[in-house]
Amino acid sequence: MVSPTSKEVFIQGITHAGKTFRPSDWAERLAGVMSSFRPGGAKPGSHLSYSPWCIPTTLNGVKCVVVNSDLRDHEPMAWDFVINFARDNDLQVAEACLLPDPPLPVQR
Structure with a gap:
């Protein structure tokens, strides 16, 4: 289902x-x-933010969760x-890599 070399998986x-x-x-x-699964492990208050390994987002109007292979x-x-x-919910999964946002233009 998911290649072992994928850096990120998008659950759509x-x-x-x-x-x-x-x-x-x-x-x-x-x-x-998944918030407690993070680099360095769970710490007090870590349940108040998302793990960098499992982030909810919306792409092209579709709710997704981006899961990093570090998890x-x-x-x-x-x-x-x-x-x-x-798999259990028959959701589409795509292997991909999020690209960083392009730098903002320099204003002079």
Whole structure:
């Protein structure tokens, strides 16, 4: 399902049948569950922010969760959890790499 060389995986809120996945806040919920899995491990208050390894976003109007492969390397059971969540809910998964935003033009 996911190549071992992928740097990032996008779990998209669209089923393979093309239906929008519900509830509408599924991405935030999934990322919230994964908030304690982060570089250096969970710390007091880490549940108040998303892990850099599992971030909810919207791409082209579709809710997604971007899962970084560092999660697989550091927390294999957490990686399996998010991948199995996608599989169990028949969600589309894409392997990709987020590109940084282009630099802002210099104003003079």
